[in-house]
Each structure stands twice: as C-alpha cells, then as structure tokens.
Amino acid sequence: MQPVAVAKRYARALADHVEQAGGRGRPGKPARPGRKAASDLEAVADELDLIARVLGADAKFQRFFADPSIGQDDKRAAIDALAKKAKLGAALRDFLLVLVTNRRLGAIGAIRDAFSAIKDERIGIVSAETTTAVPISAAEAKRLHEALESMTGRTVRVTHRVDPAVLGGARTRIGSKVYDGTLRHQLEVLRDRLVGLR
Secondary structure, rough: HHHHHHHHHHHHHHHHHHHOOOOOOOOOOOOOHHHHHHHHHHHHHHHHHHHHHHHOOOOOHHHHHHHOOOOOOHHHHHHHHHHHHHHHOHHHHHHHHHHHHHOOHHHHHHHHHHHHHHHHHHEEEEEEEEEEEEOOOOHHHHHHHHHHHHHHHOOOEEEEEEEEOOOEEEEEEEOOOEEEEEEHHHHHHHHHHHHHOO
C-alpha cells in the first residue's frame, strides 16, 4: 500500500475513534454532534500537529523509533512519557501506541496532514488558496474571506500566495474548482480569441 494511502487510512481511523469516543478519548461516551465533535477533532488535530513537529524536529527520535534493536516496551514507555509531558488525551496517546506497534510512527507527518484534511471535511471547513501578483491588505483579505464563505455557504480557511507572474487580479482554488480573474488569464483568453479569428 502506498504511504499516502496508509496515512489516510490511519488518519480516518483516528477521526472515527475521536467521534465515537465523544472526546479526546474517553471511551464509552457516545459521539457528540455539532460544536463539541468539531472541538474534539480540533483538539486532537492540535495535539497531532504538536507531536509531529516534536518527533520531526530531532533525528534522535526518528532513529530511536525506527531502530529494530530497541524493544517495543521501551518505545511504548517513551510514548507514554511523551504523552504525559505533552498532556495528550487518551485518544492520541493510544493512537501513537498503535503506530509504534505497527511500525508506522515514521508516517506521523503524513498522518497529521491527512487527519487535518479529514477533520476539515467533517466539520464543514473548505480550504481555499488565493494567488495575487502582490500582497493584499488585511481589509482586502477579510472581504475575500467573507465573499468565499458567502459563495460556498461553508467556513473557508484561506491561504494566500503571491506570484508576480499572474500580473494582476486574483486566482482562487477551492478543491478542484479554480476561479481565475487574473490579468494573465484574461490576456490568454484574448490571445486565443484573436488566434481563432485568423
């Protein structure tokens, strides 16, 4: 199985567990709809991001967990210590133990990214990327954000990129849809029309 598919499978399992446990891993409680479920997923996403950054920041961690000569009990003890120090919820601590047992902790960064996407989808957040030729002001960014939320009817998380090659205007990608209002795009359309007239 491809690494991305593995990461998505583990991330989906974690999201399902968080929703079914009804919190940061307190088994036996029913899944909580609405804001609470969203809050639970957000909390686990934050914890997962923290752990991915910690484990990715020091090669010693990576070597320790990848070394087959170090016993599983020692690795599980290290995860327990890390979970206690970082004050992780039971859901993520148990999930990290599963990753250690299955020798998948090296995929923690990809799992974090996949979990973030799954979490956004489940709580109704869509990601949008806007590209302009020059940086936009805070007021323009706010107007753009409001317009995108009005257009999609959902909460939108906007990331902004600057690319002088677009010349002017803006290009926004939401999922697979691209809304291209750039000067470069308009010039390309005009060129195509002129070529068609020949």
